[in-house]
Amino acid sequence: MPVKARSDIMARKQQYKVTTRLVHGPEHSAKWDFSHHVTPPLSSSTTYRLDSAKRGARGFQEFGQLVKDFGESPVYIYDRLDEPTRSILEGELAEVEGGEACVTFASGMAAISGALGSTLRAGDEAIAHPVLYGCTHSLLANWFPRLGLVAHRVNLNDLEAVRKKVSERTRVLYLESPVNPTLELIDLGALRKLCDELNRERAPERKLLIFIDNTFATPFGQRPLSLGADVVLHSLTKNLGGFGTELGGAVICPKAMLASLLLYRKDFGGILSAKSAWAIMVYGLPTLALRLKRQQFTAKKVATWLENHEAVARVVYPGLESYPQRALARKQLLDFDGDFAPGNMLYFELDPARIDAEEFVDEIARSAYSVTLAVSLGHTKTLIELPASMTHSSYGEVGAGVRLSIGLESPSDILADLKAALEAVSKPKSASKRRREKPAAPSKAPNRK
Ligand SMILES: *Cc1c(COP(=O)(O)O)cnc(C)c1O
Numbered sequence: 001m002p003v004k005a006r007s008d009i010m011a012r013k014q015q016y017k018v019t020t021r022l023v024h025g026p027e028h029s030a031k032w033d034f035s036h037h038v039t040p041p042l043s044s045s046t047t048y049r050l051d052s053a054k055r056g057a058r059g060f061q062e063f064g065q066l067v068k069d070f071g072e073s074p075v076y077i078y079d080r081l082d083e084p085t086r087s088i089l090e091g092e093l094a095e096v097e098g099g100e101a102c103v104t105f106a107s108g109m110a111a112i113s114g115a116l117g118s119t120l121r122a123g124d125e126a127i128a129h130p131v132l133y134g135c136t137h138s139l140l141a142n143w144f145p146r147l148g149l150v151a152h153r154v155n156l157n158d159l160e161a162v163r164k165k166v167s168e169r170t171r172v173l174y175l176e177s178p179v180n181p182t183l184e185l186i187d188l189g190a191l192r193k194l195c196d197e198l199n200r201e202r203a204p205e206r207k208l209l210i211f212i213d214n215t216f217a218t219p220f221g222q223r224p225l226s227l228g229a230d231v232v233l234h235s236l237t238k239n240l241g242g243f244g245t246e247l248g249g250a251v252i253c254p255k256a257m258l259a260s261l262l263l264y265r266k267d268f269g270g271i272l273s274a275k276s277a278w279a280i281m282v283y284g285l286p287t288l289a290l291r292l293k294r295q296q297f298t299a300k301k302v303a304t305w306l307e308n309h310e311a312v313a314r315v316v317y318p319g320l321e322s323y324p325q326r327a328l329a330r331k332q333l334l335d336f337d338g339d340f341a342p343g344n345m346l347y348f349e350l351d352p353a354r355i356d357a358e359e360f361v362d363e364i365a366r367s368a369y370s371v372t373l374a375v376s377l378g379h380t381k382t383l384i385e386l387p388a389s390m391t392h393s394s395y396g397e398v399g400a401g402v403r404l405s406i407g408l409e410s411p412s413d414i415l416a417d418l419k420a421a422l423e424a425v426s427k428p429k430s431a432s433k434r435r436r437e438k439p440a441a442p443s444k445a446p447n448r449k
Contacts, residue, residue: 042278043085048076063266064259066101067091079274081266086277090250092285093240096219097232099252103261104277108215108235109135110270111249113143115211115233118264119257120171122148127165128174129156131182133213134392140174141395156186159194166198166208176213177224177332181387181403183316183347185325185332188212192228215239218378220292221333221341230254236272239344239378242284242291246276289336291380291408295344298411302404303346305415311354311422314401318342345377346404357402359425361386367424368417370409377405382414 010027034041050056059075067074067087076083086104094102105111116139120126128140130153140151154165156175173195177186191210199207209230214222218239224232234240236248249272251261265271296319303317315322318329319342335341350357364384365373371382375391383405385391392398406414 039282040085040088040278042275043083044274045083046079048078050075050077064262066255066258080269080271082262083274085274085281086272089272089277089281089285092281093219093234093250094252096285097214097252098223098225099232100255101258102250102252103258103265104236104272105249105251105265106270106272107247108133108213108233108237108249109139111233111235111251112136112213113139114249114261114264114268114270115231115251115253116149116172116174117147117268118260119209120149123169124171125150125152125167125169126172126174127152127154127156127162127170129153129176129179129186131179131184131398132174132176133180133215134387134394136174136176136213137392138394156191157184159190162191162194163198168206170208171206172209172211174211176216177222178216178318178343178345180213180216181345181347181392181398181401183216183318183345185318185328186212187328188224188227188229188332195228215378216345217333217341217343218288218292220288220335221343225252227332231257236276236280236284237376237378239292240284240288241276241280242287242378242380243279244376244379244381246279246284248272248276248280292335292341292344294408295406296342298409298414299344299346299406300342301411302406302414302418306346306348306418309422311351311426312348313351314349316347316401317345344406346406347401348404349399349401352400354427354429355422355425357386357400358389360421361402363421363425364417368421370413371404371417371421377403379405380408382407382409 013021013027032041050059055075056077059077062075063077063081067082074082090102090104093104094100105114116126126140126149128151144151152165154161156162156173162173173191175186177188178184188210195208195210202208210228211231211233212224212229213233214224215235215238232252234250236250237246241248253261299317300319303315303320306312307315307320307322317323318333323329329342330340333341333343350360361373361384364371371384373385374383375385377383385403387398387403388400
């Protein structure tokens, strides 16, 4: 975007010392030619030159409005308010989720706290599903009370229980679907119907809103706005970033919420860095469908293999016939082409009489090459962890299962590493029986809490 040159200063530039010229660089550059770049340039400027005080005033006045992709270019002032690379990513995320606007944040948690913090006032209430990502649970359980906010925990698939709990003060129904880590689904269509009914009597600024954290499915596997949600949240750190190199978060929301979210982000300061926005936009989004399709292909193989393993008590994967909410999964989890998209996440429980889950993941950490013991998910690498003692250790709602995030490795390698680890830590059948008969050997007893 060519800036009108201040030709008089350019003519005098040679009169300035090299030191000064190195500080200021070219006064004008025709090299910033965005419209012909194949890959967008990475902007990394904390502040922006203003031609006049009027331009600065205009920038502040217009801040909070939707940045358009056509017409006059916006007035950028300071990175924490708005900047081009992040703004282009936000346009892409809004579009892929089918939303009106998007505001990105420094992390998924910054996006979640920002969306809730800019919507709720002291005295307001939210109703959240009992199982949530551990830090979201901690935000609701530990920080909400300090801020005068209330978060009730109700099974959001139990509509009568929700209806009973909703009061004048309730503003938000908060959920993940699929839930991290149990992979349970919430019926969004049913919840939408209930909200519409309850909203009939409410003023526009007090309407009940459905917030969904769509991190597990990604927009590739589910577009919640089309299923009835009002606001979509993401940790861009996971499959949207995809390579495990950037932290980020996003809120996709109606236009009416945009100004308040931007003002909140400006004042609380949790902005996504332009460099991370660039990487997510240039590497993450273009490869999203490709990665997810490959990961799903492998996830189905791994889930099926685990389900047939004698030491595995239960496997939860939306793509299995045994998945309890099979019909709902086929309605809600659809990719861009309308095909079933069961995702790349698995949750499974080992038979504690045969294998201790902690010993199993320790063996993976010791011996596996294609599977890594680490939190996070949606990576190019397959990651395994124990939610109860790691990602969800802030509360006791999750069982003693194992969470597996499938990456891009060859499926047979993942299976071979899982098989080897299961074999290495399996208790001999007779030995495990003997131990159960003689509980006097405490040091060898399964140490699940
Ligand atoms: C990881 C995660 C978050 C938090 O995202 P960060 O980018 O780590 O802050 C929120 N929700 C879900 C479902 C997650 O998996």
